[in-house]
Amino acid sequence: xxxxxxxxxxxxxxxxEPSLAExxxxxxxxxxxxxxxxxxxRFSETEVAARLKMSRTPVRDALYRLEREGYLRVHLRVGxxxxxxxxxxxxxxxxxxxxxxxxxxxxxxxxxxxxxxxxLAAQWLVPATDRIADSRDASALDEAFHMQLVxxxxxxxxxxxxxxxxxxxxxxxxxxxTQRHRIEATYEEHGKILRAxxxxxxxxxxxxxxxxxIASKAEVRxxxxxxxxTARSAQHA
Amino acid sequence: xxxxxxxxxxxxxxxxEPSLAExxxxxxxxxxxxxxxxxxxRFSETEVAARLKMSRTPVRDALYRLEREGYLRVHLRVGxxxxxxxxxxxxxxxxxxxxxxxxxxxxxxxxxxxxxxxxLAAQWLVPATDRIADSRDASALDEAFHMQLVxxxxxxxxxxxxxxxxxxxxxxxxxxxTQRHRIEATYEEHGKILRAxxxxxxxxxxxxxxxxxIASKAEVRxxxxxxxxTARSAQHA
DNA sequence: TCCGAATTGCTTGTATGCAAGAAGGTATAC
DNA sequence: GTATACCTTCTTGCATACAAGCAATTCGGA
Numbered sequence: 001x002x003x004x005x006x007x008x009x010x011x012x013x014x015x016x017e018p019s020l021a022e023x024x025x026x027x028x029x030x031x032x033x034x035x036x037x038x039x040x041x042r043f044s045e046t047e048v049a050a051r052l053k054m055s056r057t058p059v060r061d062a063l064y065r066l067e068r069e070g071y072l073r074v075h076l077r078v079g080x081x082x083x084x085x086x087x088x089x090x091x092x093x094x095x096x097x098x099x100x101x102x103x104x105x106x107x108x109x110x111x112x113x114x115x116x117x118x119x120l121a122a123q124w125l126v127p128a129t130d131r132i133a134d135s136r137d138a139s140a141l142d143e144a145f146h147m148q149l150v151x152x153x154x155x156x157x158x159x160x161x162x163x164x165x166x167x168x169x170x171x172x173x174x175x176x177x178t179q180r181h182r183i184e185a186t187y188e189e190h191g192k193i194l195r196a197x198x199x200x201x202x203x204x205x206x207x208x209x210x211x212x213x214i215a216s217k218a219e220v221r222x223x224x225x226x227x228x229x230t231a232r233s234a235q236h237a
Numbered sequence: 238x239x240x241x242x243x244x245x246x247x248x249x250x251x252x253x254e255p256s257l258a259e260x261x262x263x264x265x266x267x268x269x270x271x272x273x274x275x276x277x278x279r280f281s282e283t284e285v286a287a288r289l290k291m292s293r294t295p296v297r298d299a300l301y302r303l304e305r306e307g308y309l310r311v312h313l314r315v316g317x318x319x320x321x322x323x324x325x326x327x328x329x330x331x332x333x334x335x336x337x338x339x340x341x342x343x344x345x346x347x348x349x350x351x352x353x354x355x356x357l358a359a360q361w362l363v364p365a366t367d368r369i370a371d372s373r374d375a376s377a378l379d380e381a382f383h384m385q386l387v388x389x390x391x392x393x394x395x396x397x398x399x400x401x402x403x404x405x406x407x408x409x410x411x412x413x414x415t416q417r418h419r420i421e422a423t424y425e426e427h428g429k430i431l432r433a434x435x436x437x438x439x440x441x442x443x444x445x446x447x448x449x450x451i452a453s454k455a456e457v458r459x460x461x462x463x464x465x466x467t468a469r470s471a472q473h474a
Numbered sequence: 475t476c477c478g479a480a481t482t483g484c485t486t487g488t489a490t491g492c493a494a495g496a497a498g499g500t501a502t503a504c
Numbered sequence: 505g506t507a508t509a510c511c512t513t514c515t516t517g518c519a520t521a522c523a524a525g526c527a528a529t530t531c532g533g534a
Contacts, residue, residue, distance in 0.1 A: 017313070020518070044485060055519045060486090061301065068302070077486050077525050092394040099395065103336040157329040158336065161398055256487070281515060292489045297516090314495050314516050 020054050024062035027052055032071055032082065033171050039084040070168065093169045094217040100162045101146060102206050104153035109202040116152045117198065124190045131187055139177040143170065145190055176219050257291050261299035264289055269308055269319065270408050276321045307405060330406045331454040337399045338383060339443050341390035346439040353389045354435065361427045368424055376414040380407065382427055413456050
């Protein structure tokens with residue numbers, strides 16, 4: 001009985017079909033992260049649709065998604081605008097991130113099986129010569145470290161929310177890594193955190209993590225205004 | 238010159254006119270919570286649009302929003318379906334909720350000013366005769382307690398995410414409150430937690446909160462299958 | 475020159491039209 | 505009776521058309 005029926009619905013690979021709405025979302029988000037769209041900027045759906053060479057429909061989908069995520073604001077029958085930077089909000093996001101990661105680290109120290117932890121260690125416990133120097137790459141790698149830490153802890157929903165938080169502060173965190181010594185420090189701190197986790201030192205791991213994130217938060221607080229202004233100037237040049 | 242002008246424009250209430258998309262969202266969500274739409278059910282945009290007496294556009298907005306929130310799934314050119322219950326996912330949500338509330342309670346115990354805490358106490362530290370008995374009301378009040386606890390802690394973003402988590406598990410949590418003794422227990426436990434917070438007993442407050450939420454989680458785990466089945470049967474009757 | 479009111483253009487929200495593709499039923503070959 | 509291929513119907517994704525309302529602009533008047 002050759003049931004070559006295509007009833008293998010569940011096996012059907014989720015074809016990488018990027019819908020227009022999806023690409024619009026990615027494009028606009030990239031514009032935000034690259035400061036092509038600056039906080040306070042106003043624009044209309046028609047404008048974006050023309051620029052992306054598609055109709056308003058997928059653009060609207062993308063815009064509303066970004067609005068719900070906190071990046072944009074819509075004004076009824078007036079237009080769209082980029083949410084201005086709210087530093088209180090960024091501080092809150094940093095604290096939220098810390099909360100989620102502390103919980104994950106605590107759990108990690110208590111878990112019997114911690115699949116993927118070794119791989120993470122292999123990536124970070126490396127000699128100084130093997131370290132990434134590029135700002136953009138370092139930023140991405142740093143994000144990956146924290147996200148994997150949470151992922152290994154095994155709570156899918158925590159990981160989902162943590163990812164959202166991470167994305168939300170990416171725009172400001174990236175500015176942090178433009179400084180070389182911050183990259184060095186990140187490697188050091190990540191290494192220490194990992195070692196503490198592997199030795200199941202809950203207190204120590206949490207203390208290190210906390211100071212690591214608080215340091216990052218403080219750095220961002222210092223440089224933000226200046227860097228943002230630079231970014232804006234560069235844009236206008 | 239009969240000024241029969243209907244220029245009562247200024248009297249027009251500045252009602253925050255709920256858009257069709259918004260009402261569609263609320264309606265569909267209500268259908269989900271009332272088990273009119275059951276896990277696994279399939280339907281099309283046209284169906285919903287006809288039922289809600291509007292076009293597909295606002296319905297689509299609502300459906301996509303619910304899809305991103307985890308309630309629905311969309312199958313390309315096939316139709317929509319209600320996400321089946323994933324109990325692992327609900328457990329994860331409960332743990333996430335606990336993480337956020339523990340962090341909030343800890344912060345509450347350390348904060349100098351805690352505006353709103355007294356009001357909360359006035360609501361919960363009441364004699365047994367003044368207590369709500371209705372299942373639906375009790376459920377809503379319970380939600381409000383936890384959300385206000387987080388809100389008073391002052392982190393807006395934590396509150397936003399916590400709210401989302403709360404909404405996500407509402408559908409299952411409500412089943413818990415159909416049992417009278419669960420309502421009683423909730424009053425007792427909330428009272429204890431509040432008293433501990435007011436006396437700034439961090440450890441105690443967290444311990445109470447943890448056992449409160451874990452108990453709730455356990456209760457839900459016990460009754461879920463049966464209740465869901467009941468709800469489904471009642472629907473089909 | 476200054477001020478006010480009508481108007482016109484532009485904006486979003488909603489409805490509708492169209493096309494590619496999937497699912498299931500039906501007819502046909504064997 | 506069984507399996508296969510076609511075909512009809514229905515689905516979403518996207519494009520376009522229309523409606524209601526805000527805001528700037530322009531025109532008129534003093």
